[in-house]
Amino acid sequence: MLLSIIGKAKLRREDVSVATGPKRRHDPERRNRIIQAALNVVAEHGVDGTSHRRVAAEANVPLGSMTYHFNGMDDLLFTAFEQFTQSVAARFQDRLNAAQTVEEARSAVVDLICGDVWVSPRNMTLTFELYAYANRKPAVRSIMSKWMAGSRKALSRHFDAATSRALDMAIEGITIHNSVEVDSISRDEVARIIERLSRDQAG
Structure with missing residues (x-):
């Protein structure tokens, strides 16, 4: 009986964890940082040398942020x-x-x-x-x-x-x-x- 109660409590905690998920960090300036980072990368490497990876590293953002905020490099x-x-x-x-x-x-x-x-x-x-x-x-x-x-x-x-x-x-x-x-x-x-x-x- 005790094991059954503990098991149900654990499931409820897991359900809450799945429902809420990890909290996303609020970063309203991220898009603008990416834009400024893109200009920095272009100034250093030229348009031909500008990549999503370089811009993301310059802006200190996850690589996925690039496609979230912009529809491609152009x-x-x-x-x-x-x-x-x-x-x-x-x-x-x-x-x-x-x-x-x-x-x-x-x-x-x-x-x-x-x-x-x-x-x-x-x-x-x-x-x-x-x-x-x-x-x-x-x-x-x-x-x-x-x-x-x-x-x-x-x-x-x-x-x-x-x-x-x-x-x-x-x-x-x-x-x-x-x-x-x-x-x-x-x-x-x-x-x-x-x-x-x-x-x-x-x-």
């Missing part, structure tokens, strides 16, 4: 690059929005080219990887289109449409040039270029 890379461009664009817009005059806007453009809003080794590496990835994946080009549209919208607060387009191209072109050339364009020369491109704008 989905993860698209999301990561989209977040990267949005972050850069927000700092770009903040710098231009702070300008009150055309002259201040010109100075802001020079800062964008010569400062650290966008120009850092990591950001330039991620930008080059994005360009190459978009060249192979046409769907990714929408990220770049939104990035350029946002830049020109910020510039259009101070310059007309044609000038905004020219300045946007100058920002991109000069920063890329300076990132690979030994003899980079000086800040003074950049300022002269920006002044010439926007000379017909009201001061």
Whole structure:
């Protein structure tokens, strides 16, 4: 009789254990950590060297989290690059929005080219990887289109449409040039270029 009671009690404890299962650790930031880890891995190994295993290790998450949060590597890379461009664009817009005059806007453009809003080794590496990835994946080009549209919208607060387009191209072109050339364009020369491109704008 006693063995029967003990056996039933043990079964009840096992039933409760099966019903509840192990508690899942609450980790609301896991998805964002994976995104940031993906950018870190791309910056170090390139898109071609980015794998689920490397990203999971960088984010310190179980490998299964990769497929739980993202529908494959393309989905993860698209999301990561989209977040990267949005972050850069927000700092770009903040710098231009702070300008009150055309002259201040010109100075802001020079800062964008010569400062650290966008120009850092990591950001330039991620930008080059994005360009190459978009060249192979046409769907990714929408990220770049939104990035350029946002830049020109910020510039259009101070310059007309044609000038905004020219300045946007100058920002991109000069920063890329300076990132690979030994003899980079000086800040003074950049300022002269920006002044010439926007000379017909009201001061």
